[in-house]
Amino acid sequence: MTAISDNEPRAAFRLSMLIYDTRYRSLTIQVVAMVLFMLGAGWLISNAAANLAALGKPLSFGFLSQPSGYDINQHLIAYNSQMSHARAALVGLLNTLLVSVMGCVSATIIGVFIGVLRLSKNWVVSRLAAFYIEGLRNVPVLLWIVLAMAIFIETLPAPRAFRGANPSATMYLDNMVAFTNRGFYIPKPVFHSGSWLVVLVFFLSLVGIVVFGRWARKRFEDTGQLLPTFWIKLGIFFIPAILFYFIMGHPITLDYPALKGFNFKGGFHLRNSLIALWLALSFYTATYIAEAVRAGIQAVSKGQTEAAYALGLRPTRTTQLIILPQALRIIIPVLISQYLNLTKNSSLAIAVGYMDITGTLGGITLNQTGREMESLMLLMAAYLVISLSVSSVMNWYNNSVKLKER
Amino acid sequence: MKKSVFLGALTVAGLAASWATAGTLDDVKAKGFLQCGVSTGLVGFAAPDANGNWAGFDVSVCRAVAAAVLGDPQAVKFTPTTGKTRFTALASGEVDMLARNTTWTFTRDVDLKFTFDGVNYYDGQGFMVPKSLGVSSAKELDGATVCIQTGTTTELNLADFFRSNNMKYEPVPIETNAEAQQQFLSGACDVYTTDRSGLAATRAAFEKPGDYVILPETISKEPLGPLTRQGDDQWSDIVRWTLNALISAEELGITSANIDEMAKAKTKNPEINRILGTAGDLGGMLGLDKKWAYRAIKAGGNYGELFEKYIGEKTAIGLARGLNAQWKKGGLIYSPPFR
Structure with missing residues (x-):
């Protein structure tokens, strides 16, 4: 490619080429559009800022740290009206x-x-x-x-x-x-002392389900034998946690x-x-x-x-x-x-x-x-x-x- | 897409703010009508009647201003605003003035950049409960579910009241008075709280008003009045002194019945003459003509007449004058002198 273009007589760059030369035209259009867009955006932002300033309300996020003064009925984290x-x-x-x-x-x-x-x-x-x-x-x-x-x-x-x-x-x-x-x-479940063991066992059985799933899949790929995985997984999900619930003497009650x-x-x-x-x-x-x-x-x-x-x-x-x-x-x-x-x-x-x-x-x-x-x-x-x-x-x-x- | 929405919002804010700085009086005269922000419907204060004509105590302030400025009390277009939208509507220039049970507070006056043009109703926040609940004091409301219009001072007063009395409650935020009624009547909330005048007006619209009581406690001061944008003092003065003219008219005994006679020639009382334009040129100082106050009072009557007509004891709402009696009768309604 370079050999060919080197041989061509290279015309001097003229301004009109920005419009008439297809090599530059798309670039020109993009630059013009970009400049117009930036000017428009700049105008909007400066206009809004100037008008807010004229109203005496310059942008400020200080209000976020003020006490809110209102209550919210459903709050997942601690909240009262004195918080920000x-x-x-x-x-x-x-x-x-x-x-x-x-x-x-x-x-x-x-x-x-x-x-x-x-x-x-x-x-x-x-x-x-x-x-x-x-x-x-x-x-x-x-x-x-x-x-x-x-x-x-x-x-x-x-x-x-x-x-x-x-x-x-x-x-x-x-x-x-x-x-x-x-x-x-x-x-609502209420957790008493000893309930942590039940919860732990429950999470361990979740891990067990995943491990079992992988093992069953590998076994299937190796031997071609299918296991009733759904029922076994269901058993792992419920049985150990329920067992421990009774062993620990009902540590979880319902409110x-x-x-x-x-x-x-x-x-x-x-x-x-x-x-x-x-x-x-x-x-x-x-x-x-x-x-x-x-x-x-x-x-x-x-x-x-x-x-x-x-x-x-x-x-x-x-x-x-x-x-x-x-x-x-x-x-x-x-x-x-x-x-x-x-x-x-x-x-x-x-x-x-x-x-x-x-x-x-x-x-x-x-x-x-x-x-x-x-x-x-x-x-x-x-x-x-x-x-x-x-x-x-x-x-x-x-x-x-x-x-x-x- | 996100960016264009953001820029669009900037444009709207920018344009709106630039309108807001023009002289409101000239704007209103050029438009030929007054754009007045009112509530979305509170019987007695601002509600459309069967023919779609807005009427009420707050609406009358708009009509009086329109009569003073444009000579026609009907030259008003009403914009219903919720507690949430009202300030944006005024600040952006969408409405020329707001007459919508709005409480005069420090932050609204100073930080939100509005000018309160007097008080047309001295109110306070109260609680309404069904009689069957058997509650006789707001102090017994521990654990109650409270319906409340969001975006109002009542929301803040409520939080303060329950906090200072060491009580718990469940707020149910609601956008408009009509939705609040629906929830309250079906028992989804035990208590409805808003300004006492609003409670009385809401109760009047119930099928069985007698089944509900307004508890005796008033937990806040709520001076309600018309407001305008800060920075346009001429326009604010017009609204303020139109309201004062209505108040002074009651004090001086100018009524819609005798106003024509009084305005024909000079009376013995120079203040009446100044108000009605038969002496001096107070209107000229405001940028209006001499008969501005005459038209404002004639539009619906003086303050006392408006009160009796829309919210007084003979109406379904049945509010006593109480704090809103003239200062000579032990109330707080008081106009600075016209001189």
């Missing part, structure tokens, strides 16, 4: 993460289930699945959230309905669970919720704002996941199934070994964006009074301090970090399951 706005934002962030993780897990389970039903050969089942998908996903998720909350508030009894000799509402499961319009109250004063006391309180948001988000997002699952499975060529049958594999093992690994390649990228959607949709929490980060940092803190710009910038940064983390984890997983081209 930053702490309140963190409480909100954890609430966002909680509902997002719960939502992603349940949306995946429901989505896969419905997606498989959608492919059922039974006409009624596949139509019902289609009806569910089309019905839910064509209505904005905000309405589902509000609807779920309204159903909880209007149909479930208030705690005071449980009171008196002849209460109009009763608890379920031998007085263990109460469904009220303030949320669900369920028993039952009971009506005291205005509300139920004791046990876990799952607020109906959390449940409404969680259910609405998971059922809504599940429709998209179901479609992704269906598309992923259908995208695997029928020849693959036929080839597996020809080799004598049974239908379940065909699905496990042939179809799913190929379908996952298609499903996972869609799944990533649905997880991100669910996380971002959780910011609709304020509609039901769930105190997520939009409700604390972007709601009460913003309102009480009047720091709109700072609060919104932090809020956007928080969602950006969550989204980028989710997608990097999912991309890592995607890389591990995608076709290895060698």
Whole structure:
């Protein structure tokens, strides 16, 4: 190449070549676009800064260390109204993460289930699945959230309905669970001395399950013999921990919720704002996941199934070994964006009074301090970090399951 | 994508802030109407009637300002704002003034850069509970579930009250008064707390108002009044003195019934003459004409008339004058002199 260009008479560089010479034109356009973009961005930022300064509100994040002054009903970490706005934002962030993780897990389970039903050969089942998908996903998720909350508030009894000799509402499961319009109250485990051994044994059996799984797989590859791994794993999961529970003399007890004063006391309180948001988000997002699952499975060529049958594999093992690994390649990228959607949709929490980060940092803190710009910038940064983390984890997983081209 | 959203937000903030610095009086005159921020619906203070016309005690302040500035009390467009959106709406210039049960506090006045133009209702935070709960004092509310409008001073007062009395509570944050009613009526919360006037107005809209009681404790001072953006003193003066004109009118006995007669010729009382523009030119000093206060008072009547019409004892809301009586009758309602 160099030999050829050396021989050519090299024309002197003229300015007009920046426009008319294809070698430079694209570069010119890019530089011009870049300069315009930077100028525009600079203008916006300086304009906003100047106007904020003119209003007497220059950018400052000092408010974050001031006491917040408000209470938050659901806090996963210690919090009271004398703690800082930053702490309140963190409480909100954890609430966002909680509902997002719960939502992603349940949306995946429901989505896969419905997606498989959608492919059922039974006409009624596949139509019902289609009806569910089309019905839910064509209505904005905000309405589902509000609807779920309204159903909880209007149909479930208030705690005071449980009171008196002849209460109009009763608890379920031998007085263990109460469904009220303030949320669900369920028993909480209380750990007494000696309980650590039970917990330790439980975690050891989890490790045991993994070790056993590897051993069984190796044995299968060496000898071709299949073990009933599911039942054995189930046994390892339950039996040692239960055994130690009795050996140590019941070190773990349950704290039952009971009506005291205005509300139920004791046990876990799952607020109906959390449940409404969680259910609405998971059922809504599940429709998209179901479609992704269906598309992923259908995208695997029928020849693959036929080839597996020809080799004598049974239908379940065909699905496990042939179809799913190929379908996952298609499903996972869609799944990533649905997880991100669910996380971002959780910011609709304020509609039901769930105190997520939009409700604390972007709601009460913003309102009480009047720091709109700072609060919104932090809020956007928080969602950006969550989204980028989710997608990097999912991309890592995607890389591990995608076709290895060698 | 993220970046463009961020830049978009910057643009909006930048543009909004640049509008805010223009003279509001000129803006309003050029538009031909007043953009007034009110609550999303609180019977008696600001609520649309069956025909969609906004009416109420707070709304009347907007109408009086519109009458003073533009000569037409109907030349108002109302922007319903929630506790959360109201300050952004005012600071960004989306509304020209806010008349929305807003408590005058130090940080709002100084740090949020607003000017409070007087007080049109002296209020305090109270608690409402169903009678069947059998509670007679707010001190008995330990462990209760409390519905509360988020983004208000009530949220902070509530936290302070329960903390100083060593009681626990479960806050249920709610965006609007209507949602709070739904939760409260279904028993999802034991207590609803907001300013006492708001409680009375909310209770008046219930099917069975008699089944609910407002507890005797008042846990805060809530001076409510109209507010404007800081830095536009002329506009703030107009709003402040329009409210003062309504208050002075009651003190001096100017009513919507006798105002035309009083304004025809000079009366014996020079202050009445100055207010109604038959002597001096107070309006000119504000950048308005001589008849500004006449029109403001004529729009709906004086302070006392507005009070009786919308929230007084004869209405469903049934609020006594109490602190909101004229200073001569033992209340706090007091206008600086017109001279």
